[in-house]
Amino acid sequence: MSVCELSLPEQTSTSSFSTDSASRCISLLSIDLVEGLPAEEVHRRALCARKAFAGAQRALCFWLREVEKRGLFREFGCSNTFHYAEVHLKLSPHTISELLRTGKEIERFPLLAEALAGGEISASKVREISRAERAA
Numbered sequence: 001m002s003v004c005e006l007s008l009p010e011q012t013s014t015s016s017f018s019t020d021s022a023s024r025c026i027s028l029l030s031i032d033l034v035e036g037l038p039a040e041e042v043h044r045r046a047l048c049a050r051k052a053f054a055g056a057q058r059a060l061c062f063w064l065r066e067v068e069k070r071g072l073f074r075e076f077g078c079s080n081t082f083h084y085a086e087v088h089l090k091l092s093p094h095t096i097s098e099l100l101r102t103g104k105e106i107e108r109f110p111l112l113a114e115a116l117a118g119g120e121i122s123a124s125k126v127r128e129i130s131r132a133e134r135a136a
Contacts, residue, residue: 054119060089061103061116061123068100098123105130 037045064085067073073084085096102123106113112129115121121129 051119054122055117057099057102057123058106058113058117061099061106064096064099065103065107098127102126109133 064081067084068081073079073081076084076088078084078087081100082093082096085091085099086093091099102116105126106116109126109130112121112126116123116126
């Protein structure tokens with residue numbers, strides 16, 4: 001199967017984003033990195049990469065919130081979620097903060113979670129929309 005044959009499913013709920021689809025996409029993209037492809041094929045692969053990135057970002061927001069809410073960081077010898085994410089996930093404090101903030105917002109706004117998982121909006125847009133909603 002080539003990347004151009006891969007189509008990610010339409011999103012219908014926050015849990016419907018198929019991690020299998022995203023991992024197939026990531027797998028195809030990393031295995032089949034070829035220079036000199038026709039413009040349309042490069043475009044298709046770039047779109048697929050963006051969708052895979054969005055799905056991975058959504059998943060990381062979810063899992064970090066899960067670690068935070070349940071205090072799972074303690075099981076890995078960490079004092080808090082930031083410590084866990086720095087040590088075990090090799091994320092910067094700024095990235096951790098942004099992911100946790102985005103995770104909180106998509107819990108409040110499920111439609112934003114769907115849009116983020118589907119690659120329709122970015123995490124920064126989720127935070128922007130939530131700021132505007134809070135100000136209104």
